[in-house]
Amino acid sequence: MDAIQLLKADHKVVKSLLSDLEDSSHRAVKKRMQLLNDIQKQLKAHTTIEEEIFYPAFKAAGTKDEMKMYFEALEEHRAAEALVLPDLLATDPASDQFAGRAKVLKELIDHHIEEEEQEMFKDARKLLSAAELKTLGAQMESRKTELLNGIR
Secondary structure: OOHHHHHHHHHHHHHHHHHHHHHOOOOOHHHHHHHHHHHHHHHHHHHHHHHHHHHHHHHHHOOHHHHHHHHHHHHHHHHHHHHHHHHHHOOOOOOHHHHHHHHHHHHHHHHHHHHHHHHHHHHHHHHOOHHHHHHHHHHHHHHHHHHHOOOO
């Protein structure tokens, strides 16, 4: 699997989890907490492999336009992981506030995914060879397995 295929597969998983969270009711406290835990784990693994492996390769192969995309993507990761997600984790899952924050997280992630898939990945396919994308994909898959299994 090449790097872009791997990242798109991750996007599907996270989008599905976020949709399930958004569709959950305030009475489904246990379900909401499990979904939120799964989202946090998947997002952390995904953003780590992007930031450690994919983004540096994209940045190195690119020009000024790709540099702009690179920094914007990093900021979107920061906004989701350091600002919105911690607030959501600290919010009572039975509250209306939780539903609002979950919706904001979903919208932020959806926007980020759309930009990556419509812009960054298209550019990456032009800038990086099929062989390079396959090599990156193998590295990312290995690192993701480590992260999901709790290995730093």
